[in-house]
Amino acid sequence: MEIQFDLTTEDPEIELMQSFPGTYDWDCEEGPFFEEVLEEVLVSRVQAKLQEMTPLLQGVSIQSLSVGADLYGMQGVLAQCISEKNEDGSYSVGVIYGPDVIQELLSAHWDSSYSINPYYDMTIVHELLHLADQSELSLKNIGHNIPDPVIQFFGWMRMWRSEGLADLPAFKRGLRGLQDPLTVKQRISEAFKTLSEVDWKSCSGMGDYEAVYEPLSFIPYEVGPYLLHQVILATSVPASSEADNHLSGMIPMLQSGLGIGFEAFWHHIMKDGQGLVDAGLLQDILTRLFEASGLQAYQSSPEDEAMAGPILEIYKKLAGSIYSEK
Numbered sequence: 001m002e003i004q005f006d007l008t009t010e011d012p013e014i015e016l017m018q019s020f021p022g023t024y025d026w027d028c029e030e031g032p033f034f035e036e037v038l039e040e041v042l043v044s045r046v047q048a049k050l051q052e053m054t055p056l057l058q059g060v061s062i063q064s065l066s067v068g069a070d071l072y073g074m075q076g077v078l079a080q081c082i083s084e085k086n087e088d089g090s091y092s093v094g095v096i097y098g099p100d101v102i103q104e105l106l107s108a109h110w111d112s113s114y115s116i117n118p119y120y121d122m123t124i125v126h127e128l129l130h131l132a133d134q135s136e137l138s139l140k141n142i143g144h145n146i147p148d149p150v151i152q153f154f155g156w157m158r159m160w161r162s163e164g165l166a167d168l169p170a171f172k173r174g175l176r177g178l179q180d181p182l183t184v185k186q187r188i189s190e191a192f193k194t195l196s197e198v199d200w201k202s203c204s205g206m207g208d209y210e211a212v213y214e215p216l217s218f219i220p221y222e223v224g225p226y227l228l229h230q231v232i233l234a235t236s237v238p239a240s241s242e243a244d245n246h247l248s249g250m251i252p253m254l255q256s257g258l259g260i261g262f263e264a265f266w267h268h269i270m271k272d273g274q275g276l277v278d279a280g281l282l283q284d285i286l287t288r289l290f291e292a293s294g295l296q297a298y299q300s301s302p303e304d305e306a307m308a309g310p311i312l313e314i315y316k317k318l319a320g321s322i323y324s325e326k
Ligand SMILES: [Zn+2]
Pocket: 126, 130, 162, 163, 166
């Protein structure tokens, strides 16, 4: 497959480019040119990771792949993966690297003794796992921009599993996510406590919801990997040993994770989650969310029903497993 490369920063200033490691020909006489080196480094990186992750991406047909370099980058974002489903079911995928990862990869390119910050090296793995996560991709766009308390909560809860999965390789290497069950439990109960104090009826626009979830946006990354790892250990026999921290050794575990969808994940957490999630508190939050939700009204027109219907369906199942385990 041909990989397209794009420098997404338009006409970058020379000072900006010079802030990256390496020796380049800035006078455009003879190479190496900054952009060419960048293309070679980033594209070969993506190719290598795609190769390693082939068994996980088997159900995904990638029609086109583009790799981008964003020299400015967005605050706190290491890399982004955008995938668009085509009419024939295949995906057009774009991976964009931000400046921190580019720094690392260029440093390693110019100095063979340089060892890349291992978490940065996991960035592309994280993004490709999102792409492999087909059960999540089907939920991803359901009404996420509707300012409704149930839908916004649902979106946040979904991330516990999906970011947990994407960060699982980094978690196994001790690079990301909380590892200690007591801290996990504490973090969850703090987050739920915050949510239980929100006056949902006074939230209306998306801005109100963003203000609620912004301080809680790291929770899925902190607790998600630990929780999903627990579910995998309990529901399947991972073929990799605990000591095997190479990606290739983690493939069976990741395959198990991909097979545990949103509902199964939450069902297991509520049933055998060792009390990590306070079911009583969660039930109170859900009750209050439903009281403030306008989702029933969304079902009045056929187009809206198509959007709200699947959410209500899954949400009721989720609520069902929470209520039954209390
Ligand atoms: Zn992610």
